Amino acid sequence: MYVPFEQLPPQARIWIYQSDREFTETEAAEIQDKIEKFVTEWSAHGQQLHASGQLLHRRFVVLGTDVNVTAPSGCSIDSSVKFLRILEMDYQTRLFDRTHLAFQKNGAINIVHLTEMPAAVASGEITAETPYFDNLVAEAGGLKANWVKPAGKTWLQKYFS
Template sequence: MYVAFDQLPPESRVWIYQASRQLTGPEIVAVLPSLARFAEEWTSHGRSLQASAQFLHQQFLVIGLDESVAGASGCSIDASVRFVAQLEQQLGIELLEKSNLAFLQAGQVQLLKRGELKEAVTAGTIGPETFYFDNTLQTKAELDTSWPRPAGETWLARYFGEAQKTRRLA
């Protein structure tokens, strides 16, 4: 059963899929019916799921599920991944690829390949105060309060300590 994303309770589970590029307004408008239809038809063991899906920052597909109504099963999660793969085809983007990291810089989402992170930190392009989109969040409450958040408060914090050691040795 479809529910407006902002009506999902804070403890709702979320899945975040990062697009390989920013989507245009017309692209997002064109897929809104597909997002609503997916949420409306998504089931787990024959039970309707209370769910929603939306694009945030024109870059991130977020699927939300109120698990207090019914939880996702392995088969229903597989169905959601198939839906995301269909969106990839429809939009000509990657959503399931996990090798890029996303940062908010000068009000824009900037993607950085994971292998380029150490160099960007050492160069000072990315710092502990740079806002990072941690797409491993589990709940809507975390999405609402901690996404994005300073990179130094995420799993990336270890990279800033390494960069300081490198600068001292130079």
């Protein structure tokens, strides 16, 4: 059952998938429609999940479900992965590659490959204060409070020591 994302409780479980490219405006509208259709039908053991999804910044697919109503199961997680793999094929993108790190700089989202982090830090391109999209956030309440935060306050802090 589709629930508007802002109506998910703070403890709702979320998953964030980052595209390796920004989608066009047309693609973003299509993808948002597909996300809403998927979560409307998303279920666990035959029970509808109270779920939502959104495309943020034309790059991040966020799926969420209220675990207090119906907890997701292995099969429901598998179906979401299948859905995301279809998006990857349809839009020629990668949503499961965790080696591309997203930073906010001058109002834009810049991607730095994990292997390039030491050089980006050494050159000053990325600092401990550079806003980083922490896609490890796992609850809806954390999306607003903890998704974008200074890189030095995330698992990337090791690069600034």
